Amino acid sequence: GENVEQHPSTLSVQEGDSAVIKCTYSDSASNYFPWYKQELGKGPQLIIDIRSNVGEKKDQRIAVTLNKTAKHFSLHITETQPEDSAVYFCAASITSGTYKYIFGTGTRLKVLA
């Protein structure tokens, strides 16, 4: 069935360092890949997304890359700050019919000051 694997499950970095989170999806029909940040007690917040016709997208300190052939996509956060500490989820979706997300299992990022 449809599945999204996400690694690592936990990640600790020093403030100012970069963080990379990787996801692999199983459904080759997937063509939309959002990333969400979830802070304690809150709902997921969309931070960046990428469509399958694009290989890379950047928004300030955050970037996402997509390798459709390998069915991999990754989140890159540069110059990490303590407020980046949260749980990050990747998801895969097909942009037709039912727009349901298949989520990864999450990565708990800790940025150490």
Add this chain to the structure above:
Amino acid sequence: ETGVTQSPTHLIKTRGQQVTLRCSSQSGHNTVSWYQQALGQGPQFIFQYYREEENGRGNFPPRFSGLQFPNYSSELNVNALELDDSALYLCASSLPGLQETQYFGPGTRLLVL
């Protein structure tokens, strides 16, 4: 803040009871999706509503049901509650023509005893 609101924020029920959770979508958003997020896991798709009709369902039993109203707000009903139904229930809304981009509310934390 996404503009998606959910009520109540928390509630406690006992096994066998029924519960109704509510979601008000962001203004202009006509698609609402519901997800169940167990502790430490990624959200799991329950179902989606578009223009008051169910538009796809995940792997959840029929005791999970929903409604969408003409103002696009939505309800999730769960009958015959089980202990495993304890979770954070999230709703997400999307704009017409951009249904793949979903904006989540803060969630309702349900505890079944």
